[in-house]
Amino acid sequence: xxxxxxxxxxxxxxxxxxxxxxxxxxxLIHVAPGRPCPENVDRAVCDELTRxxxxxxxxxxxYVRYLVALAHGNMGNSYANGRPVGTAxxxxxxxxxxxxxxxxxxxxxxxxxxxxxxxxxVNRLPDVVLGxxxxxxxxxxxxxxxxxxxxxxGEKLRWFPVGGASDPILCPVVNSLYCVVDRLWHxxxxxxxxxxxxxxxxxxxxxxxxxxxxxQDYVRTARAKGLPERRVVLxxxxxxxLLTFVTRFGLAFPFLLTGAVLIETIxxxxxxxxxxxxxxxxxxxPVVTGTALIASVVVVAGNLLTDILLGLxxxxxxxxxxTDVEAxxx
Amino acid sequence: MQxxxxxxxxxxxxxxxAGLAACERRGGCTGANCGTIIDAxxxxxxxxxxxxxxxxxxxDIGEQLFLKLADVGMSENTLGDEDFQxxxxxxxxxxxxxxxVFHLDPRARWHDGQPVTAADVEFTFNAYxxxxxxxxxxxxxxxxxxxxxxxxxTAVFRFREQYPEMFYDAVYHMRILPAHKLRPVPRDxxxxxxxxxxxxGDGPYRFVRWQPAQSIELVADSTFFLGRPAIRRLIWxxxxxxxxxxxxxxxxxxxxxxxxxxxxxxxxxRAAKQLAVYTYRGNVYTFLSFNQRAxxxxxxxxxxxxxxxxxRALAMAVDRASxxxxxxxxxxxxxxxxxxxxxxxxDPDIRQLPYDTAQANRVLNARGWRDHDGDGVRDKDGQPLxxxxxxxxxxxxxRQYALLLQEQFRAIGVRAEIDAVEGAVVNQRVGTGKxxxxxxxxxxxxxxxxxxxQSWTRAGFGGSNFGRYYNAEFxxxxxxxxxxxxxxxxxxTWRAAMETLNADAPGIFLYALDNYAxxxxxxxxxxxxPDSWAALLRTWRIPPDKLIxxxxxxx
Numbered sequence: 001x002x003x004x005x006x007x008x009x010x011x012x013x014x015x016x017x018x019x020x021x022x023x024x025x026x027x028l029i030h031v032a033p034g035r036p037c038p039e040n041v042d043r044a045v046c047d048e049l050t051r052x053x054x055x056x057x058x059x060x061x062x063y064v065r066y067l068v069a070l071a072h073g074n075m076g077n078s079y080a081n082g083r084p085v086g087t088a089x090x091x092x093x094x095x096x097x098x099x100x101x102x103x104x105x106x107x108x109x110x111x112x113x114x115x116x117x118x119x120x121x122v123n124r125l126p127d128v129v130l131g132x133x134x135x136x137x138x139x140x141x142x143x144x145x146x147x148x149x150x151x152x153x154g155e156k157l158r159w160f161p162v163g164g165a166s167d168p169i170l171c172p173v174v175n176s177l178y179c180v181v182d183r184l185w186h187x188x189x190x191x192x193x194x195x196x197x198x199x200x201x202x203x204x205x206x207x208x209x210x211x212x213x214x215x216q217d218y219v220r221t222a223r224a225k226g227l228p229e230r231r232v233v234l235x236x237x238x239x240x241x242l243l244t245f246v247t248r249f250g251l252a253f254p255f256l257l258t259g260a261v262l263i264e265t266i267x268x269x270x271x272x273x274x275x276x277x278x279x280x281x282x283x284x285x286p287v288v289t290g291t292a293l294i295a296s297v298v299v300v301a302g303n304l305l306t307d308i309l310l311g312l313x314x315x316x317x318x319x320x321x322x323t324d325v326e327a328x329x330x
Numbered sequence: 331m332q333x334x335x336x337x338x339x340x341x342x343x344x345x346x347x348a349g350l351a352a353c354e355r356r357g358g359c360t361g362a363n364c365g366t367i368i369d370a371x372x373x374x375x376x377x378x379x380x381x382x383x384x385x386x387x388x389x390d391i392g393e394q395l396f397l398k399l400a401d402v403g404m405s406e407n408t409l410g411d412e413d414f415q416x417x418x419x420x421x422x423x424x425x426x427x428x429x430x431v432f433h434l435d436p437r438a439r440w441h442d443g444q445p446v447t448a449a450d451v452e453f454t455f456n457a458y459x460x461x462x463x464x465x466x467x468x469x470x471x472x473x474x475x476x477x478x479x480x481x482x483x484t485a486v487f488r489f490r491e492q493y494p495e496m497f498y499d500a501v502y503h504m505r506i507l508p509a510h511k512l513r514p515v516p517r518d519x520x521x522x523x524x525x526x527x528x529x530x531g532d533g534p535y536r537f538v539r540w541q542p543a544q545s546i547e548l549v550a551d552s553t554f555f556l557g558r559p560a561i562r563r564l565i566w567x568x569x570x571x572x573x574x575x576x577x578x579x580x581x582x583x584x585x586x587x588x589x590x591x592x593x594x595x596x597x598x599x600r601a602a603k604q605l606a607v608y609t610y611r612g613n614v615y616t617f618l619s620f621n622q623r624a625x626x627x628x629x630x631x632x633x634x635x636x637x638x639x640x641x642r643a644l645a646m647a648v649d650r651a652s653x654x655x656x657x658x659x660x661x662x663x664x665x666x667x668x669x670x671x672x673x674x675x676x677d678p679d680i681r682q683l684p685y686d687t688a689q690a691n692r693v694l695n696a697r698g699w700r701d702h703d704g705d706g707v708r709d710k711d712g713q714p715l716x717x718x719x720x721x722x723x724x725x726x727x728x729r730q731y732a733l734l735l736q737e738q739f740r741a742i743g744v745r746a747e748i749d750a751v752e753g754a755v756v757n758q759r760v761g762t763g764k765x766x767x768x769x770x771x772x773x774x775x776x777x778x779x780x781x782x783x784q785s786w787t788r789a790g791f792g793g794s795n796f797g798r799y800y801n802a803e804f805x806x807x808x809x810x811x812x813x814x815x816x817x818x819x820x821x822x823t824w825r826a827a828m829e830t831l832n833a834d835a836p837g838i839f840l841y842a843l844d845n846y847a848x849x850x851x852x853x854x855x856x857x858x859x860p861d862s863w864a865a866l867l868r869t870w871r872i873p874p875d876k877l878i879x880x881x882x883x884x885x
Binding site: 268 | 366368375376377384461462464465466468469518521522523526527539541542543544545547563565567568569570571573574577578580581582583724751752753754755757758759761792793794880883885
């Protein structure tokens with residue numbers, strides 16, 4: 001099977017997964033108890049709203065209507081604020097990407113660096129100390145870490161803003177260099193919360209991968225040839241240990257999206273996670289389904305990208321994947 | 331040539347950017363109208379279209395954007411029209427017992443320059459009354475038969491009946507809407523209309539921008555016909571978490587947090603040098619509602635709570651004062667009935683059931699609820715005296731109270747299980763009668779009439795009287811109280827009504843929060859009207875010598 005055929009198969013499978021997720025979420029949120037009516041609102045008013053939202057129709061009819069609209073690129077309007085769901089989500093994606101991107105960079109740069117550092121000093125004091133520190137951070141609940149960072153660096157020291165994505169007076173929109181800096185400034189605490197926990201995990205994985213590779217013959221050969229240690233580590237050991245890194249990169253997407261729900265809510269970050277969270281509480285069905293759709297696309301795309309990167313990084317995996325597929329289809 | 335090392339290049343870049351940023355921060359405004367106030371709000375409105383939204387923040391912002399014809403004064407007196415303050419209406423007069431005539435202020439303008447006319451008033455009433463608009467205020471307008479325009483500046487209200495709060499109903503629930511903007515929009519599309527997110531009002535502040543999930547900004551209308559507001563810019567900053575909102579104020583990143591809710595927050599704010607704490611009467615009370623109908627079949631009586639004596643026993647088993655002390659300290663009071671401290675009928679001397687566990691035990695024994703099988707839980711005919719307490723997961727305070735109630739009921743041999751579910755599920759279950767007991771909160775507007783009638787009389791069946799409490803004597807007393815023309819005449823009747831209700835124990839009235847607000851000390855003339863803290867924002871001011879950076883910023 002050619003690479004193109006493999007990619008096509010994966011794309012078809014990805015579409016099927018996204019479709020399944022949307023269907024599952026649509027059904028789940030509609031059968032979940034609760035109605036999209038504000039608290040204490042008169043029942044007659046609530047009934048009228050329910051009718052206007054089309055919720056008096058049967059579930060299959062609502063589902064078919066939703067799919068038809070979706071096929072036309074229409075994800076519906078929010079029950080809570082009337083905005084088109086596509087517009088509402090589009091407004092949040094840059095913020096989620098900014099946060100997830102910053103967290104991802106911190107996660108992998110710090111995690112990779114620490115993992116390598118620990119591996120080359122295995123079982124020595126720095127390795128033991130860092131191992132315990134990363135384990136401690138990895139085991140921290142992210143919401144607790146978020147509140148702690150807010151309290152210390154936001155409220156007490158006042159080094160960073162307490163929540164929000166920008167200064168509401170100076171930078172309601174990004175229109176200057178100052179506002180770019182301001183936006184980054186606001187990103188520090190939420191990204192640090194997500195990124196630090198991720199980096200702690202990445203460091204532990206990377207250390208293990210480096211040590212696994214260190215036992216391989218080609219590493220020993222490189223040392224025996226008298227190559228400098230720095231070159232042995234970076235060229236021979238790290239390069240082969242990067243497969244773990246790439247795999248974690250793919251797995252990081254769901255983590256960042258799910259972690260972002262909590263972090264965005266605590267830090268008042270206007271991203272997709274907070275949009276989804278609020279929508280679930282308000283039973284804003286179109287927004288819930290819309291955010292699930294986009295999140296599943298991102299996760300599936302992330303995994304697809306990981307598979308492609310893995311294939312590029314390790315030709316053996318390409319051969320294995322092809323063989324596996326052929327074995328299954330035979 | 332020597333290469334610049336990477337760290338020093340980074341430092342250079344950071345310093346450069348910081349320098350640029352510092353330049354950008356310079357502001358210019360120095361006069362008496364330069365202030366900026368940032369409110370740390372814990373919710374974001376769905377829409378700013380007044381008839382479509384009842385949420386608190388939308389109302390706070392609506393106060394600045396859209397005027398009423400008149401508004402209640404600081405006395406919060408809703409009887410007659412003496413204590414009302416003119417807003418859009420310059421004056422008014424009664425044309426017979428059922429006709430009220432408003433004369434609009436000819437200086438009033440919409441923010442797009444169009445004059446505010448009686449056609450807008452007529453249009454507004456029709457819109458609020460249209461079932462398609464599904465306004466939560468519609469039920470409060472049912473005694474107004476019509477609104478018409480006599481001429482461009484005269485609006486005529488006709489009522490179906492005569493009652494003391496005619497004027498209040500005419501002015502309090504509706505914010506006047508611009509007909510020229512909204513008439514072209516089909517009513518069934520109002521919820522999705524762009525107007526709700528980019529409103530054109532006639533109030534002291536103009537809409538500037540709405541950054542979804544971030545903030546809403548308003549700017550003072552320097553031509554406002556009732557006088558230019560002293561604060562130049564108002565910003566509502568949305569933070570979905572109360573603790574973080576309080577932190578923003580403490581960290582000097584916001585100026586106002588209008589409700590601090592917990593004693594811990596009040597203490598933290600008091601410790602912040604730049605903040606002042608203000609108190610004002612709260613408009614919410616919280617109670618344990620007893621459902622008098624069976625949750626699985628609402629046509630049948632509840633096996634436990636349909637019995638008045640059992641409800642009374644449960645009420646007597648609860649030490650509300652101690653619970654309040656432990657959960658809220660001095661931040662709340664035990665309500666003497668279904669009312670918040672906002673209501674003028676609040677009277678601590680209203681007779682209530684005492685805390686008396688011995689009496690509670692005696693009553694339960696007498697009703698046949700005894701611990702026959704020795705398992706520590708009373709039972710009757712093989713059924714244990716057990717029920718569920720429902721409340722929303724989002725409320726830490728209600729969780730605390732649920733646990734305290736559970737413990738107090740356990741002490742008299744009653745098993746209460748805790749059901750913490752999402753707010754939407756609480757709403758649905760309570761609305762459809764599928765609950766035993768629930769910890770609910772009610773917000774009062776300044777009038778006791780509509781709220782109490784809706785929540786505790788037969789008029790609220792299928793509406794807000796979720797527990798389906800009914801007592802003919804109580805209803806008779808309420809009917810009499812709402813027809814009294816002065817507070818002095820109404821007070822004894824309200825008191826009798828409340829005592830009748832308390833004796834029936836349709837619920838246990840747990841706490842009524844006093845409002846504690848944090849406001850930056852540089853703000854002067856801070857006044858809170860208890861029913862709407864933001865109603866008088868346009869009179870707040872920041873003296874020029876107290877301006878800080880964010881006040882001076884020009885954009």
